[in-house]
Amino acid sequence: MLGAPVPPDEAARLLDLAQYHILDTAREEVFDRVTRLAARFLRVPVAVVNFVDVDRQWGKAMVGLDDSEAPREYSFCAWTILGDAPFVVPDASSDPRFMHNPMVTGEPHIRMYAGAPLITPRGHRIGTLCITDNKPHPLEEEDLRALQDLAAMAVNELELRSHLQRMQSQMSAQVEQAEDLRQRLEHARTLQAVHDLMDLPLTLEEAVREAATLIGQAIQADWTGLITFENGQPHTQRVYGQPDLHPVLFNLAERLNTAKQSVTHIMEGLNTPFYLDTYRDHPDALPAVVEAGLQAAAWVPLGTWEGKTLLMLTLRVGQERELPWRGSDRVLLEAAGRSVRAALNERAALQAAAQAARQDALTRALNRRALDEDLEQLEASGANYTLALMDLDGFKALNDTEGHAxxxxxxxxxxxxxxxxxxxxxEVYRLGGDEFVLLLPEVVEEEDVYEMVDVAVPAAQQGAISRIGASVGVAQSSAVERSADVVKLADVRMYEAKRRRKDAQNQVEV
Incomplete structure (x- = not known):
């Protein structure tokens, strides 16, 4: 199954989508009406108004489905937004791009798909009006023109909705509007920079810190910090701050880390950005911070990593502003937050795949591939290390008498x-069969290695009736020139130990 490529205007497209504030909102009659008309005129069981987000498609209105949300890699609509013309798949079950798609092989069992892109006045394709059928359904040119006309109606409703929202939120002041328009291009560049930044070979902390710095500076925040929640407790670090800030605000991270309660403490489960226009009115506001001049704060969820919740905190201080968070500020914060979350999810998936490739499926120890990689790194670093090669004595007899399970x-x-x-x-590695390797990144005495193995053997003995033991060969990297020679030396010593064990057993029998 092939996922659709990313459009060349992706950053500007996502910013355009974000400014409508349409994602994850409730059903609305004006959009339901469009899908009902599409289903009726085109004689199909399913019609949907879908929007294509960073990593998913999400449905605002639909006929014939209860929910159309799906990963972007499965989305037919992600292909539709690549061009201005309708995108038609006559038979998805025979199309190589879709024949293995879960929406084709399972529910809603798409056979025919046709979608017209929702093209905004700025020229960006943010979603689709699409129809599907679970059986062959040929479409005429007149049908596709009707689909495009209905898609244009949906965009008109979207524009009207956006206009009404702007009016209702009292964002009609001409100075603010002019400032928002002036900053759109700059914010689009910032969002593109965040996209590019998350693809660079940086550590997670470096990438997120740099992204938070870019975003904070783009909205002209006075202070920006990165918050990590672990076991319910927030840890805050400053990533950017105006040098002339009040010392209490400039060093706010230290104050938050020692506070038992603050506004930040209740933000761990945040799913969407939280804007506080008047900080002093919040019951958990810190008095010293209010006294230092903090006016407004915004908390933006950035996702999770290794069980830790990440948020960005950005502040405005000084002169009281009627609207401290402009519409363009909110659009950028929300779009950037989603981009960082998507990047974290992708990194987590890649990390899990890389870990699985280095792990032995039976014992959960590391595998031979991991050993080769780790030895290569140790050799490149020039560090001394100890390697122990071992196998279990009596293991073949155990398999023969008690079974492989x-x-x-x-x-x-x-x-x-x-x-x-x-x-x-x-680290512990399984090479295969009953052979294991112990790799210690330092020089360790042989007796200490034997003690570790002597503890593990009785634990393994609890799983068998047959008598088992372990033959061990220990080698130091300082004794040879190459890592391959360390393994060979340990192998020779292991078989010497095995031979001595057998000779000792034979003498006892005699």
Whole structure:
């Protein structure tokens, strides 16, 4: 299944979509009317007004479906927004782009799809009016023209809705409107820079810090910080601050980190940006911060990473403004927040895939590929390390007498016990069969390695009746020139240990 490519105007398109504030809103009759007309005129069971967001499609109005939200990679509409003309798929079940799509193989079982892009007055395609059928449904040119006409009606309703919202939110002051228009181009450039930044080979913290700095400076905030929630407690770090700020505000991060309660403490579950136009009126406002001149604050959710919730906090201080957060500010904050969240989700997926590729499926220890990569890194760094190669004595007999399922259990117990014993000192790898490697990034005495293995063997023994043991070969990187030679030396020493064990057993039997 092929996902649609990203349009070349993606950043400006997303900014245009964000300014309508349409995503995740309730159903509205004016848009429902468009889908009813489309379904009736074109004789189809399903008609939807969809918007294409950063990483999903979302439906505002629909006939024949309860919900049309889906990942962008599955979205037919993501293909429609690539051009101005209607996009038609006569038979999705035979189209290589869609034949394996869950919306084709499962519900709503799309067979025919046709969509007309929703083109804004700025020329950006932010969504579609689309129709589908679960059986063949040929369309005439007249049908496609009707679909385009109805799509234009939807855009007109969208423009009218946006205009009414602007009027209702008292954003009609000419000076503010002029400022918003002047900043649109600058904010589009900022959003594009955030997109590019998240694709650079930076650490997560570096990328998010730089993104928060760019966004804060673009909206001319006086102070911007990054908040990390862990176990319900926020940790704040300043990423940008005007040098002439009051010391209490400039060093606000330290104050928030020591406070037992603040407005920030209640923001962990935030899903959409929260704007506080008058900070001093909030019951959890910090008196010292109010005294220092803080007027307004905005908290923007950036997503989660490794179980930690990330938010951006940005502040305005000084002279009281009637509307401290302009419409263009909010559009940029919301669009940028979604972009960062999408980038975090992508990084998490890539990290999970990379981790799975380095992990042994049976024991959850690292695998041979991981060992080769880690040895290459250690060799490049020039650091000394200790490598122990081992296999389980008696394991073949255990498999023959008690079965492979019991053998697998012993392998899991041995790997788990060895990982617990090693802790943060090193890593455990399974090469295959009953062969394991212990890698310690420092010089460790052989006796200490044997002690670790001696703890793991009895733990593994609990899973078997047959008697098992372990033969171990230990090698130091300082004794050879290359990492491959360390493994060979450990292998030789392991088999020497195995031979000595067998000779000792034979003497006892004699």
């Amino acid at each position: 019991q053998g697998d259990k012993v392998l899991r117990l041995f790997a788990q016990a060895l990982k617990v014993e090693v802790g943060d000192q090193g």
